[in-house]
Amino acid sequence: MTLTFPMPAEPESAPLVRLERIGMLLAGSDPQGQQRIDVEAVAETGSTNVDLMQRLSSLQRPLLLVADRQTAGRGRAGRPWRAAPEDSLTFSLAWRLQRPMHALLGLPLAVGVALAEALEVFGIRPQLKWPNDVLRDGAKLAGILIETAADGRQGDGTWAVIGIGLNLAVPPGLEDELQRAVGAAPELQKAPRETVLAIIASALAGVLEEFEARGFGAFVKRWEAFHAYAGQAVKIVENGRVLQEGTAVGVDMMGRFLMDTEGGQVEILAGDVSLRLQDA
Structure with missing residues (x-):
């Protein structure tokens, strides 16, 4: 008789991000010393936007979902987004706004302002391309994809799931034309991922609160300060x-x-x- 033994399952790889560290940083940046955003991290998933959209009915607080790798990440108009963990930061933030869906015009631009201002902390001078791209020296540094869903539990509120893909390095093996079109922020590779994510998440929180209170009108001048194509x-x-x-x-x-x-x-x-x- 031949005995067979099941092969032990390979352990899932741990995500690169340390949740406790992000939590401490987020709490430290809050005036009340509270962590207002819950954070989860995974080594791999299909799409952080899809994951959060499927969980909205159970969420009670803002949630930041970080993935080292997304196998089905999407950009604007459903275009695929592919990136290796060492070359990028990919994450989504679910945030509930006390505004109906039709009152969210300009939200992608306000999010662009938050991301651009956060990147300036690291000495990067980004540019904003209408409506939802972040450029560096004319090349695409980051993309923003926002999906929304009405929150039927509480009045006219709307959940916004804000997906961001940020290039840390230009992936190797790209054709020359595509390589020139991809921007990168190698400065961010020198900083802990938790620090970068916490600064971006804090900037997003501040902008989303201001957008909820004042709409996009409060951000026109701030957006135009980063306008990539002004006068062109x-x-x-x-x-x-x-x-x-x-x-x-x-x-x-x-x-x-x-x-x-x-x-x-x-x-x-x-x-x-x-x-x-x-x-x-």
């Missing part, structure tokens, strides 16, 4: 077709993109459109 010739493209051409001006109090055209100033509402420089 740009075009608005949808499905390969140029919709508008003109000069980038800024944004209005609703978060619409303003550009001067031959027919006068126009406002572009975020949708399935792409903003590009005219020579791109």
Whole structure:
């Protein structure tokens, strides 16, 4: 008789982030010394946004979910986001706003302000590309994906799940053209991940509270301070077709993109459109 023994399961790898350390840092940055954001970390998942969207009905507090690797991460318009743990930071924050869903116009831009201001702490000078990209020297440093769901438990509240993918290094093996299009922040590799995440999460918390109270109008000047294309010739493209051409001006109090055209100033509402420089 042959005896067989089950092979021991390989232990799951521990995430790179230390939760206790993040918790201490978040509490230390709060005026009341409290950790207002719960934090979870996993070594790998499909998508942190999807994970949090599926858990909204059970959440009582803001939750930051960090993943070393996302196998089904998504960017704007469902585009895939792929990144290795050592090359990136990928995470999502679930936050409940006391605003109905239709009152969240401009939220992606406000989140961009929070991320840009947090990066400045590390000596990085980012730029913001409407509506939801963070650039460095014209190359994409980070992307923002926000998904929302009405909270039927309490009035007109809305849960926002804010997904962020931040490049720490340019992945090896990219074609030259794509390599030039990817920005990176190697400065962040020198800092503990917990410190970087805590500073970003604290900045997000402050911006979300201000957005809830005042809307995007409070962030227009702060967004324009990082405006990547201010005064430059740009075009608005949808499905390969140029919709508008003109000069980038800024944004209005609703978060619409303003550009001067031959027919006068126009406002572009975020949708399935792409903003590009005219020579791109």
